[in-house]
Amino acid sequence: MGKKQPYIPPLIGWLYDLVLWSFSVLIDLFFREVHPRGSWKIPRRGPIIIVAAPHANQFVDSLVLMRVIRSEAHRRISWLIAEKSFRRKFIGLLARGIGSLPVARAMDNLKPGTGTVYLPDPVNEPTLLRGVGTNFEGPGFEKEGTIALPTINGTSHSTAIGEIRGPEELILKKPFKHRDALFQLTGRKDIDGNGNFSGDAKPDSDFKGSKFKVAPHVDQTAVYEAVFARLNAGGCVGIFPEGGSHDRPSLLPLKAGVALMALGTLADNPDCGLKIVPCGMNYFHAHKFRSRAVIEFGNPIEVPKEIVEQFKQGDRRESVGALLDIIYQSLVAVTVTSPDYETLMVIQAARRLYNNKGKKLPLPMVVELNRRLVKGYAHFKDDPRIVSLRKSIVNYNKQLRILGIRDHQVQYAKFSIVQVIATLIYRLGKLALLTIGTLPGLLLFTPVFVATKYLSMKKSKEALAASSVKLQGRDVMATWKLLIALAFAPAVYAFYTAMFTYWTYRNRIQGFVPDWVPLWLVVMIGVVIFPTVSFAALRIGEVGMDIVKSLRPLVLSLNPSSANTLVKLRAKRAMLAQQVDEAINTLGPELFPDFDAARIVTDPFREVRHEGVKSDLPTIKPPRDEEMEALPSAEPLPRNESFHNLANIGFFSTRPPSRNRSRSSSAGPRPGSRHGLKPLSSMTQKDPLEDVSSRIRDAMRERGERRRRRSEDGSWDMASSGPGTPSSGEEIRKDL
Structure with a gap:
């Protein structure tokens, strides 16, 4: 039997707004700038599906989009969230509060299988899979279940089970076609980029098979019904169609779920007016504190009627594939991928x-x-x-x-020694003044900085080890920095306030506090002043850090050897700029008529x-x-x-x-x-x-x-x- 979905909570407006308001403070602190673009394209009424990509910041992506869409379009989103995340205590509590819809994913239920598997005849019978020391009739194995191979070259390949013929033989619903997967299951290297073998069907005699993981089939009926109900009621549903967060520079293949939801809704209610709104999450150093983001919305997609008719007539594979292609192209138009x-x-x-x-x-x-x-x-x-x-x-x-410099700092080479020295002295003096304003808050907030840095890196390594698509695991760092700061910062400030109150109680802070000042007022002062000093240090230190980054090229300009290198680099930059201009002005009109x-x-x-x-x-x-x-x-x-x-x-x-x-x-x-x-x-x-x-x-x-x-x-x-x-x-x- 497939796994049943848990209880799906309703979306409660005031609770949604309360959670969003609470986390808006964290968003403002973490990001220096979040710039929405194209938000006027979001329909103000009627059913819509928000498809966002790339999913580069785990739970932070949802918060950023919730805030942008609530402020710009005055709409609330019902997010589809992995059931694995729903089971976490704090995340699950918040997800229920904002009316999210839990989705069970086969990838979250994968468990190592016993024995090894291989393809005995990959040319003539590519769907026939055999095992050595396996028990395909045991627990976890069922029709429509998932067979997944170990990660190779950053990707884990999987497919569904079509039929179980015995403890050591089954039929795959779809054959493995990727070269890496075929190599894992055959041990052969004579495979081209399209998954075709250049030799005969004879297997490698020395091949011992590949390890694998298995997951039971997941019944998504409940979540689809919940999505259909909210869309038919004119609601807004949000989904990250790549399936999970990642830190790759390109989009992952889109999952079929978003197409099934859209086509299923239109098949049941053709006149509901459903639209799909693509959203590009464009971050500049997504995992770093005080980074920037541009949230861009594309033109709403109206699903072609012929695709809906094709879906209703039973040709689901072609209709879903056609709609996914449309969605993918619309996402490419609002994202920067490479x-x-x-x-x-x-x-x-x-x-x-x-x-x-x-x-x-x-x-x-x-x-x-x-x-x-x-x-x-x-x-x-x-x-x-x-x-x-x-x-x-x-x-x-x-x-x-x-x-150790940036591109815009190369131009320092054109200035005289007097200019460089004067600027360096001026900036050092300004930095000294800013340091005085920053130091108290920096010392107060240092425990939080250290904890968020260490624990987020630890969680990043854990996520990287458990994922088959992540490159460095940076997509979870911002989320964990915010969660850790949310829990740890109040505790640190409470400790400071307690120590401040105790010091006042013991000796009135060396006699500086008059006896008529009550302790409850001291507590209130501590509750206000410690976060305020930290926030002031954040804003002042932000400018100071920018000055620190500008000092290195100035120092290099004073060193005769490195100064000569900067002069040569500036000349090279000018030459490259001319070449780039010529290339764009020559080739641009060939690609873009206007x-x-x-x-x-x-x-x-x-x-x-x-x-x-x-x-x-x-x-x-x-x-x-x-x-x-x-x-x-x-x-x-x-x-x-x-x-x-x-x-x-x-x-x-x-x-x-x-x-x-x-x-x-x-x-x-x-x-x-x-x-x-x-x-x-x-x-x-x-x-x-x-x-x-x-x-x-x-x-x-x-x-x-x-x-x-x-x-x-x-x-x-x-x-x-x-x-x-x-x-x-x-x-x-x-x-x-």
């Missing part, structure tokens, strides 16, 4: 080299530029120019690591004009080096890039600073401003009102045409997520 970590580093370096004029890009634009570069690299990766450029960038990154019309970084060497569309917009170009030097507000030496919060750039903000502001004011320039009209300028032209009205009508017509063209090519959708008009960034499309 085949491996080194490629991701090359892409990010190319993005910095391409934006060579020092133009500050908002965080969503950084993600968008990374995504386009990944798409371009995947298309042209075999081009000799790209191969050569990749090698040069890899070498450049290696030199940066050897020197390349010039939808630029993120303006090409200063040519004027961008969209074919067939007249533009009255001035071209915004990065200032030249000599112009930057002439600006009185420009700093001679840049500090660390994280000194400025990119979310504070109002034009690219995804929501108005206050709820009282109108949509039009928060979405971008007013219609008149795009034609050069200032709010207080006098209109002296002939028939000014008629002229302005004509221009506005022309502008709206042009904008509609651009929307229509972009809707036909979703790869260039750059709408921001403000609650205003869906095209809050379209008025400056020419210069992006």
